[in-house]
Amino acid sequence: MLTADNLTVAYGRKTVVHGVSLSLDAATGAPAAGAQGGVALIGESGSGKTTIARALLGLVKPSSGTVRFADQDIHRLRRTARTDYRSRVQPVFQDGSEALNPRMTVGTSLREALRLRSDAGPTVDALLEAVGLDPQLAARHPHQLSGGQRQRVVIARALAVDPELLILDEPTSALDVTVQARVLDLLEELRTTAGLRYLLITHNLAVVPRLCDTVHVLFAGRVVESGPATEVLTSPAHPYTAALRDAIPRLGTPDAADTRSSAPPARLERSDAQTAATGCAFRLRCPAALDRCTTEAPTLRPLTDHREVACHHPHGPA
Incomplete structure (x- = not known):
C-alpha cells in the first residue's frame, strides 16, 4: 500500500534522513489472530522519525528516493489524486x-x-462515540478537554475521512500512563473494527508489540536494524537497539526471564558530538566499537531471512 524506496531528506545542506526504505501492505480484512498489521519506526529524539512521517504525508519533498502509494509517486500526484491520498492516509500527531x-x-x-467526503459519512455524534467520547463534548473547545479526550478527538477527525492508514x-507521549493505555486499547479496537493499518513512530518501545509486527530502528537518520518486532x-542485534531495549524501565527483581544484555551499555545521551561524521555514526557511543568502525560505515545486510x-x-x- 505504502512504500518508501531509498528515501533521503535534507534541510538545506544538512541531510537528516539517509536512504530509508520501508513498506506497509494493504489491509485484507482484520489481521489474523496474533498479528498486528503495523510497522514501527523507533529511535531517540533527532533520529529522523518525524521527518520520515512528514515525507510520507507529502509535507516534505525528498532530496532523492520515492514515496509510492498504490504504485504512484505521491509527490507527482495531480490535485484530485493528492486529495484522495490525503484522505486515505491520515496523521495522528502527539499533542x-x-x-x-x-x-x-x-x-x-x-x-x-467530514466535508471532504464524497458520501454522507458518519455523524459527529457517531465519530465521537467511535472513539469512546460523549457526543455532548462536541460543543466544547479543545482547552476544555483533558489530554486523553483531545487525543481521541484527533483520532476521530482522522477517521472522519475513512482512511486506510494512520501515521x-x-x-x-503527551499522556500519562493510564490514559496511554486507554488510547492504545482504542487503537487496537479500531484496527479490527475499521480495518486500519498503522505506521507507528515512537521512542517508547513498550507500545510497539501492541500495534506492530515489523520494526525499523533509526539512528542519525539511518536504519540500523529491522525485522519482526518481537x-x-x-x-537485538545492533548495540543501539540493545541500548534502547535496556533503557525500558522494569519493575521488580531481575530474574532468568530478564533478557537484557550484560554487556556495557551504549550511551543514549543525545548530542552532536556523539554522532560520528565518519565510519559508523554510532561508534562514539558504542561499547564495542572496532577499528573498522572508525573508517568504514556499515550498510544493512541480512542477519536472518527476515532481519x-x-x-x-x-x-x-546467527
Whole structure:
C-alpha cells in the first residue's frame, strides 16, 4: 500500500534522513489472530522519525528516493489524486492541543473534516462515540478537554475521512500512563473494527508489540536494524537497539526471564558530538566499537531471512 524506496531528506545542506526504505501492505480484512498489521519506526529524539512521517504525508519533498502509494509517486500526484491520498492516509500527531484549532469547537472541527467526503459519512455524534467520547463534548473547545479526550478527538477527525492508514507520530507521549493505555486499547479496537493499518513512530518501545509486527530502528537518520518486532526487541542485534531495549524501565527483581544484555551499555545521551561524521555514526557511543568502525560505515545486510542489521559485529541470532 505504502512504500518508501531509498528515501533521503535534507534541510538545506544538512541531510537528516539517509536512504530509508520501508513498506506497509494493504489491509485484507482484520489481521489474523496474533498479528498486528503495523510497522514501527523507533529511535531517540533527532533520529529522523518525524521527518520520515512528514515525507510520507507529502509535507516534505525528498532530496532523492520515492514515496509510492498504490504504485504512484505521491509527490507527482495531480490535485484530485493528492486529495484522495490525503484522505486515505491520515496523521495522528502527539499533542492534541496543537493539532486542533483552539477557536473551533470539537463538533466544528469534525464537521470540517467530514466535508471532504464524497458520501454522507458518519455523524459527529457517531465519530465521537467511535472513539469512546460523549457526543455532548462536541460543543466544547479543545482547552476544555483533558489530554486523553483531545487525543481521541484527533483520532476521530482522522477517521472522519475513512482512511486506510494512520501515521501515528508519538500518539501517546503527551499522556500519562493510564490514559496511554486507554488510547492504545482504542487503537487496537479500531484496527479490527475499521480495518486500519498503522505506521507507528515512537521512542517508547513498550507500545510497539501492541500495534506492530515489523520494526525499523533509526539512528542519525539511518536504519540500523529491522525485522519482526518481537524478535528485534527480544534479541537485538545492533548495540543501539540493545541500548534502547535496556533503557525500558522494569519493575521488580531481575530474574532468568530478564533478557537484557550484560554487556556495557551504549550511551543514549543525545548530542552532536556523539554522532560520528565518519565510519559508523554510532561508534562514539558504542561499547564495542572496532577499528573498522572508525573508517568504514556499515550498510544493512541480512542477519536472518527476515532481519537486517547495519553493524560490523552484530549480536543476536546467527
